[in-house]
Amino acid sequence: MQDAATIVMHSAPPAAPGAGRERWRALARNAFPFIVVGTLWEIVAWAGLFPHQLFPTLEEIARAFVDLTIAGILPHHAIETLLRLLAGFSFAASFGVSIGMLMGRSRRAEDCMLPLVSILAPIPGLAYTPLFLLWFGPGEVSAVLLVGFVSMFPVIYNTWTGVKAVKEIWLRSAQSMGASDRRIFRHVILPGALPYILTGLRLGLGQAWRILVAVEMLAAVPWGLGWLIFGAREFLNTDAMMAGVIVIALIGLALEKFVFQKLERYTVVRWGMVTAS
Amino acid sequence: MIRGGITLIAAALAYEALARSGIFAQVLLPTIPTVLRTLYAMMLDGTMPLHAAYTLYRVLFGFFLAVTFALPLGIAMARFKRVENFFLPLVSALMPIPSFSLVPLFMLWFGIGNLTTILIVFYAASFPMLFNTWSGVRSVNPLWLRAAGSMGADEQRLFWKVIIPGASPFIITGMRQAFLRCWIAVVGAEMIAASDWGLGWVIFDAKEFLNADVMLASLIVIGAIGFLFERLVFGSLERFTVYRWGMVRMAKG
Numbered sequence: 001m002q003d004a005a006t007i008v009m010h011s012a013p014p015a016a017p018g019a020g021r022e023r024w025r026a027l028a029r030n031a032f033p034f035i036v037v038g039t040l041w042e043i044v045a046w047a048g049l050f051p052h053q054l055f056p057t058l059e060e061i062a063r064a065f066v067d068l069t070i071a072g073i074l075p076h077h078a079i080e081t082l083l084r085l086l087a088g089f090s091f092a093a094s095f096g097v098s099i100g101m102l103m104g105r106s107r108r109a110e111d112c113m114l115p116l117v118s119i120l121a122p123i124p125g126l127a128y129t130p131l132f133l134l135w136f137g138p139g140e141v142s143a144v145l146l147v148g149f150v151s152m153f154p155v156i157y158n159t160w161t162g163v164k165a166v167k168e169i170w171l172r173s174a175q176s177m178g179a180s181d182r183r184i185f186r187h188v189i190l191p192g193a194l195p196y197i198l199t200g201l202r203l204g205l206g207q208a209w210r211i212l213v214a215v216e217m218l219a220a221v222p223w224g225l226g227w228l229i230f231g232a233r234e235f236l237n238t239d240a241m242m243a244g245v246i247v248i249a250l251i252g253l254a255l256e257k258f259v260f261q262k263l264e265r266y267t268v269v270r271w272g273m274v275t276a277s
Numbered sequence: 278m279i280r281g282g283i284t285l286i287a288a289a290l291a292y293e294a295l296a297r298s299g300i301f302a303q304v305l306l307p308t309i310p311t312v313l314r315t316l317y318a319m320m321l322d323g324t325m326p327l328h329a330a331y332t333l334y335r336v337l338f339g340f341f342l343a344v345t346f347a348l349p350l351g352i353a354m355a356r357f358k359r360v361e362n363f364f365l366p367l368v369s370a371l372m373p374i375p376s377f378s379l380v381p382l383f384m385l386w387f388g389i390g391n392l393t394t395i396l397i398v399f400y401a402a403s404f405p406m407l408f409n410t411w412s413g414v415r416s417v418n419p420l421w422l423r424a425a426g427s428m429g430a431d432e433q434r435l436f437w438k439v440i441i442p443g444a445s446p447f448i449i450t451g452m453r454q455a456f457l458r459c460w461i462a463v464v465g466a467e468m469i470a471a472s473d474w475g476l477g478w479v480i481f482d483a484k485e486f487l488n489a490d491v492m493l494a495s496l497i498v499i500g501a502i503g504f505l506f507e508r509l510v511f512g513s514l515e516r517f518t519v520y521r522w523g524m525v526r527m528a529k530g
Contacts, residue, residue, distance in 0.1 A: 029362055030366045031366075033366050037367065050386070054386060115281040115282075119285075122500055122503045122504050127464045127496055128496075130480050130492055131489070131492055131493075135301075135305060212375075213378045229382075233381040241382055242382070245374060245382065249371075251373075
């Protein structure tokens, strides 16, 4: 997901002073493809190639978006989805980092966990959905646990790699200078592994976001954007569906711009250990 | 290797003890022999191979479509400024939309079954493929291009002998990521846009009848296929192209 962020960054106009005209041109250049696609959409919608119900015009989608936002329905769904994402991701982050740390530091923990992790991780997360629904019942608990469980794996992997990648010589020099285990952990291992951990967290959050929508469709939660889209299908409310997709896209973009990018820059600048890709 | 085996056996024993202890209902937590027996029976009567075949057909078709669409587009975007200017804003707007959120919409448009699933797979796979190809071609060392140009290579030779091998590590990484996404997308799409066949559908359908053994058996098959593709197909693809051309793997991730 950070990939898209780079693209957005790349296509953003450079903010040079006195280059107002240049900025407008860049804006127009970015808007042009959307205008083309929007016009095509309008033409197809008006031409009636598809039933109107299934292919609404852009005005109708915009109206549905505004109406649902004013009525408070769309924000409510979005907030529920975000809370669920947060809950699932905090679960993944806390467990993933602890397990990964343990695996990196202790040989025994590594022997215990690695086979399990490498068997469970490659199974697509959504395949666990019915099992979780069966075990924990449909609803909130299953959804949060599932999102947490699935996004935990990249966090575990990267934390583990990060802890293992801390140079042996740093550890030994800290030790010979008389640092206690605690200090070594706090001042050597943690900063050394942090770029990896943050990468893991970023990947985990991306994964959580990608499957959350589907989980909401399947787990019968009362509110949530996935549920909104899925429910709207029953009533052929294509405009409400499109409005939901737009909100999902906006949240996805915001996650990239304000979370992933910030995380990346923070590590790159602060530790100078990762090169900007 | 041996230690890993011991861990797995211990985990299996713990699971077996839990399943037999009767704390949870037997239907929800079937014993391992039950699961294996179900898997064996489904293999024998041909349902499991058929489900797997349907899923593989969808995933490979979608993946193939994504590669044939995204590879040329990615190259074109990297080579021609105008193409890049047009598609980059669109791509960056569409990329953050998770593929599953389009499933209900596609179900309305294309009905339930193969077409919807294949298109979702296509959508999911296109972006990693496109993005990696684009950045791969862009990251080809300009020095090589100029060197080849000054040695009199024409446009075509430049493309096949310099740009494609130079971008290959990224392209292969893109394929790998794309296939991973495909594999996730196909299972999810099959669950939501239920048809009659497919591994995702079996799992979800088994829930209705509390057939946890069928679910676990299908999970085993899904895991095995994913693992095989990742290790065998992409592993050997990488060996035959990237390593052979002496390109070091750079992008990972």
